[in-house]
Amino acid sequence: NAAEGWIDVLNDKLNTKTLLSSLTSFFGTKSTNDNSEVPEVTTHWMFEAGIFDGFFFMGPTPNDVFKQYTTLTGVTPTPPLWSIAYHQCRWNYNDEDDVRGVNNGFEQHQIPVDVIWLDIEHTNGKRYFTWDTSKFPDPEKMQDDLAAYGRRMVTITDPHIKKDDGYHVYAEAKSNGYFVKTKDGSDYEGWCWP
Secondary structure, three states: OOOOEEEEEEEOOOOOOOHHHHHHHHOOOOOOOOOOOOOOEEEEEEEOOOOOOOOOOOOOOHHHHHHHHHHHHOOOOOOOHHHHOOEEOOOOOOOHHHHHHHHHHHHHOOOOOOEEEEOHHHOEOOEOOOOOOOOOOOHHHHHHHHHHOOOEEEEOOOOOOOOOOOOHHHHHHHHHOOOOEOOOOOEOOOOOOO
């Protein structure tokens, strides 16, 4: 929940058992490692939203907790190896020849690299999802050239759109009301690139 919450856990006795014994008492069961009487635990739960979705994973082992958690959430697939390897990025590569030169430098010096990133300057006037064709006239061939070395290219896309009525992405987002709104209902305008 996107709200603040507070839970008071109260116990009448000062010499409480472990957290596990307190939790098992809370759920009306006895601790498996202690035959003595477990102190009564009371809790008070407060949340701004008034709603709390809680899940308790009782194990008993850490491995069991992990299995119980992933039964609820699913497991994260292993990411592709290239995505966790070395990524080369700088602001900015001047053009396709600059990218090829950097790639060749890695080859010449036998430095492993799996991904080369392009920053904002590869775009046409800082408009994402476009290419500056005077500097990058054949981006598909450039990417194919990198792929021949087993490398990939990532083009940066920050979470903002250039305000320009002639830019198709801006025009579509504006006409469909996709932009974040201010409290008065107008489109939120921020600042990113000069």
